[in-house]
Amino acid sequence: MSVKLFIDGAAGTTGLEIADRLAGRSDVTFVTLDEARRKDAAARREALNDADFVILCLPDEAAREAVALIDNDRTRVIDASTAHRTAEGWTYGMAELEPSQPGAIASAMRVSNPGCYPTGFLALVRPLVRAGLIPHDWPVSVHAVSGYSGGGKAMIAEFEGGGSDTAFRGYATGLAHKHVGEMQRHARLAHPPLFTPAVVRTYRGMVVEVPLPLFAFQRRPSLTAIETALREAYRESPVVRVLDSEGVSTVEIEADAGTDRLSLRVFGNAATGQARLVATLDNLGKGAAGAAVQNFNLMAGFEQTDGLTL
Structure with a gap:
């Protein structure tokens, strides 16, 4: 099984680290935008809605705007910004927080990556x-x-x-x-x-x-x-x-x-x-990109440590 993933903010420090951990995996197909279209709102909207999963590596306000661009009930989101870590309707993406947390992350539509x-x-x-x-x-x-x-x-x-x-x-x-x-x-x-x-x-x-x-x-x-x-x-x-x-x-x-x-x-x-x-x-590992990949794995039904260095 392969899922489509769009990293919005892939050129940033966290985005690059996430892509590095997922590189070469046959179960992930990347939705990408070239440099000329990366800041084009219409192109981003298309990419956000085309993906099965989106990982947001953006400043807080840009992350909120990206979520608002998703107009389907299928695309699932992991937000690596601070924007949604205490927001209602978002599942906190620290799998170790509570015994029930891995299951909650696995079934969630919206997951906030911890700081x-x-x-x-x-x-x-x-x-x-x-x-x-x-x-x-x-x-x-x-x-x-x-x-x-x-x-x-x-x-x-x-x-x-x-x-x-x-x-x-x-x-x-x-x-x-x-x-x-x-x-x-x-x-x-x-x-x-x-x-x-x-x-x-x-x-x-x-x-x-x-x-x-x-x-x-x-x-x-x-x-x-x-x-x-x-x-x-x-x-x-x-x-x-x-x-x-x-x-x-x-x-x-x-x-x-x-x-x-x-x-x-x-x-x-x-x-x-x-x-x-x-x-x-x-x-940049468990504090950012590693946690995002762990959450992605849980949500996509993969082994949660795939792509991680432990």
């Missing part, structure tokens, strides 16, 4: 909230650093073209990053997490950290209970792995760069009752 930061955050936090180990009304904090490719072509050009020689740049200092609502909603937290993101001078890779004062929680869960809950949540996942932290004293941003997997670790100090949850992933 890169929320992917690491939710993988760490959602199972613990669900199990009652993190109180749903706790003021959760999350610190994360990403490779500069997460900023798209403009930031890549800035870092590689001499526009910036910084090694570390913290941003979103007004605590209103566009991913915060997505994190709160899908973790099912009562309050927005306090999110402190940064970009560093490496092309790809990401570290997401959530510190937890376990001594302050009413249930006072142990480090073992935290790790056990995560291992149970991802016991059958082909993409998420929970690694041992014993004897590990450092975490590198490149740990999962170049892959589509997501790795989790639980560090901590049992004597002080403190935990440090850490996720590593590729911001």
Whole structure:
């Protein structure tokens, strides 16, 4: 079986990464537009409606406009932008979020691809909230650093073209990053997490950290209970792995760069009752293109890891 796929925004960083993962597959036929027709509204409308599946790799407003151009009830959409991640009628495309999520994605007409930061955050936090180990009304904090490719072509050009020689740049200092609502909603937290993101001078890779004062929680869960809950949540996942932290004293941003997997670790100090949850992933892999391909595979009825590097 071959399905027709149109990547709208195929020339962008995420679009190119998606096409690379799908290249050479006999079960996918690409609907394409040449450079001259790529920004032609009539040509895009035709391509959007001709495809069985569409993956949108566009800015938010352009993604909304693209969805509005689809006038049939057959074309299924994966949106890699921020536009629909908390929108009604859209299924959140993180297969590992809930036990029922793969089935929900497989049957959905509209799927929103998760953000890169929320992917690491939710993988760490959602199972613990669900199990009652993190109180749903706790003021959760999350610190994360990403490779500069997460900023798209403009930031890549800035870092590689001499526009910036910084090694570390913290941003979103007004605590209103566009991913915060997505994190709160899908973790099912009562309050927005306090999110402190940064970009560093490496092309790809990401570290997401959530510190937890376990001594302050009413249930006072142990480090073992935290790790056990995560291992149970991802016991059958082909993409998420929970690694041992014993004897590990450092975490590198490149740990999962170049892959589509997501790795989790639980560090901590049992004597002080403190935990440090850490996720590593590729911001362009499981944080973007890898997740889109995983969602496409689920929706099209293929093996969900086809084309992924794990």
